[in-house]
Structures are given as structure tokens and as C-alpha cells.
Amino acid sequence: MLVLYERFDESHISVRLKSNSAADYRLIFKKHILPRFKHITVGKIKKQDLLRMHHDMRD
Structure with a gap:
């Protein structure tokens, strides 16, 4: 996942998003x-893993 995130940051976040949106994306990745x-x-990664993460983010 870390390698995928780094590629996503280089090819999408850094290139296509405005600075505030990019900061939000990075915060979500790094925090959650x-x-x-x-x-x-x-x-x-299974659907249940994502549902559990989403649930935990509400707390």
C-alpha cells in the first residue's frame, strides 16, 4: 500500500490537486x-477491513 500511495501522490495528488485538497488527501492517507x-x-484488503476503518474514523 505504501508504494501505491507514493505513486498516487506523485501522479495525482501533487499534479492535479490544489494545495489545500492535496493537503487533505495526504492527511487522510497518513492519519487513517x-x-x-x-x-x-x-x-x-477486504471490504470488511474498509468498513471497520470507516467505522473507526467516526470515533
Whole structure:
């Protein structure tokens, strides 16, 4: 996931988004997504994992 995030940042966030939107995307990745999925291959992330993360974000 970390490699995918880095590619996404280089090819999309840094290039296509305005600075405030880019900062928001990076914050969400660094605060919620990467701590939970950094070392997991994207293909191994299940729907239930995402639902649990989304639920935890509400707290």
C-alpha cells in the first residue's frame, strides 16, 4: 500500500490537486489509511477491513 500511495501522490495528488485538497488527501492517507494498511498488499484488503476503518474514523 505504501508504494501505491507514493505513486498516487506523485501522479495525482501533487499534479492535479490544489494545495489545500492535496493537503487533505495526504492527511487522510497518513492519519487513517497508511497506519492500518501500510504493509498490506492492496489485493488483500477486504471490504470488511474498509468498513471497520470507516467505522473507526467516526470515533
